[in-house]
Structures are given as structure tokens and as C-alpha cells.
């Protein structure tokens with residue numbers, strides 16, 4: 274009885290075994306193609322990196338949830354309780370929401386330190402999902418570390434907010450609009466742009482989760498969000514890796530547990546409030562990047 278052969282593993286068991294292997298191979302492949310100074314988008318066409326050519330035709334995806342979510346007064350207490358009482362988890366949605374909220378200044382700018390705090394919470398969430406997502410979380414962590422490096426560095430005071438970073442990097446020609454030079458730490462602006470694009474994915478994914486009435490699969494909601502947003506900026510290979518990873522997402526009920534909600538009504542309140550805060554951060558950053566023509570940085 275104790276010995277369960279492969280035949281008894283079931284669909285999910287097999288998936289758990291195979292997915293990490295597939296991802297490991299893809300990860301190794303990508304590690305090789307992305308050795309220091311060698312970037313995937315060194316594929317050149319018409320004198321431009323291929324990724325840039327692709328981005329030229331992509332317009333900003335307009336998705337539904339960019340409207341403010343209105344809470345009933347009775348829901349406000351419920352929301353506060355959920356956000357406060359979720360202390361037993363490594364990932365705390367309350368701390369993430371707080372950080373996204375605190376990073377918006379009165380002058381409608383974004384504080385980078387708080388922005389990165391919110392991202393660190395997201396990374397904890399992905400790490401909690403298991404080995405399949407480590408590849409994605411470590412990619413996000415790399416971007417967070419680059420920005421933190423600038424914040425802690427010699428010119429750290431210029432990296433306090435998104436606007437000050439953009440101003441400093443443009444004035445000092447840190448931003449490269451044509452290519453990503455090998456053997457250089459990427460600029461703060463292009464690094465933040467990667468996280469900023471991922472934030473749109475997160476917005477749509479959380480919206481899908483919040484609007485679900487419990488029947489939908491998390492993998493489908495995640496894939497839908499990804500296809501509408503972040504996938505437009507990814508190579509074919511990365512898109513395949515992402516699609517495989519989505520299959521390993523836990524079911525909705527387990528996802529609810531991680532965000533400390535127990536039923537659909539709670540989930541809707543918590544997730545759509547989170548979306549609302551993310552939208553504010555996203556829109557401010559988007560405006561700054563649009564103003565400086567920096568939405569397609571290679």
C-alpha cells in the first residue's frame with residue numbers, strides 16, 4: 274500500500290514530475306543563450322534588435338479593469354480584517370497593497386523603494402507556489418536587485434522616485450534607446466519597464482481571479498491575462514515556458530488561502546481593491562514613460 278507506482282500518481286502527480294524537468298531544460302537553454310553580454314534580442318533585423326521591431330507594432334494593450342472599484346461601507350471593515358489578520362503567511366497581501374499604496378506620492382510620482390517592497394512580496398508569493406515558478410521569480414528578483422543596486426549606489430538620491438530616475442538617466446545618457454550594450458548593468462529605466470509591463474499582467478490576472486465565480490481554472494485565468502499583456506513583449510521561447518508554468522498553478526481555493534480569503538465575496542473585495550491600487554501605480558509610470566518615449570526600450 275505504501276508503494277505507489279507511477280501508474281497511481283495520477284495526472285497531477287505526473288505533471289508535478291515532468292514540469293520541473295521541462296522547465297529545468299528550458300532554463301538551462303536560456304541561461305546559455307543569456308550568458309553575460311549575450312542577449313536574446315541580439316537577433317538583428319534591418320539594423321534593429323528583433324525585440325524592438327516586434328515592439329514597434331505593439332500598442333499599449335487596453336484592458337478592462339482600469340476603472341475604480343467602489344467598496345460598500347460594510348466591506349471596508351472586512352477588507353481591513355483580511356489584510357491585517359493574514360500574518361501567518363510568508364507572502365502578505367496586506368503588505369503588498371500597503372507598499373503599492375505608499376509608493377504613490379502626493380505629486381503623483383512613484384517611490385522606488387516602496388515599489389520594490391511590493392515586488393518582493395510578489396516574489397515571495399511566486400516562491401510559495403513551488404519550484405516551477407522559481408525561474409519566473411528569480412527573473413523578477415534580478416530586476417528588483419538591479420534597481421535596488423542603483424538606489425543603494427553612488428547616485429542613489431537620483432533614484433528616489435520614477436521621475437527623478439528618468440530625469441537623471443536621460444540627462445546622463447544612461448538610457449540606451451537603440452540596443453542593450455553588453456557588459457553593462459542595464460539602466461534603471463529599462464529595468465523598471467520590465468517590471469512595469471509585468472504589473473499590467475498582474476492587474477489583469479488579479480482582476481480575473483477577483484471576478485471569478487469559482488468555476489474557472491486559475492491556469493486559464495492566468496494564461497488569459499498573460500496573452501493580453503506581458504506575452505506581447507516576450508520571445509516565442511519564453512511564451513512557451515510561461516504557458517507550461519501556468520498548468521502548475523494551484524486551484525482557485527488554494528490560491529484564495531494564500532491571499533487569506535475564504536470565499537468569493539472576500540476574494541472579490543480583496544483582489545479588486547488590490548487591482549485598484551496597482552492601476553494607480555501603473556498609470557503614473559505609464560504616463561512618465563509615454564512622455565519620454567520610453568515604452569519600447571530594448
Ligand SMILES: CCCCCCCCCCCCC/C=C/[C@@H](O)[C@H](COP(=O)(O)O)NC(=O)CCCCCCCCCCCCCCC
Nearest residue numbers: 395398399409412413467468471475495499503511515532
Ligand atoms: C501566480 C504566478 C503567475 C506566474 C506568472 C508568470 C508570468 C509570465 C512569465 C514570465 C516569464 C519570465 C521569463 C523571463 C522573461 C524575460 O525575457 C523578460 C524580459 O527581460 P529582458 O528584456 O531583460 O530579457 N523579463 C520580464 O518580462 C520580467 C518578468 C517578470 C515576471 C514577473 C511575473 C509576476 C507575476 C506575479 C504573480 C503574482 C500573483 C499574486 C497573486 C496574489
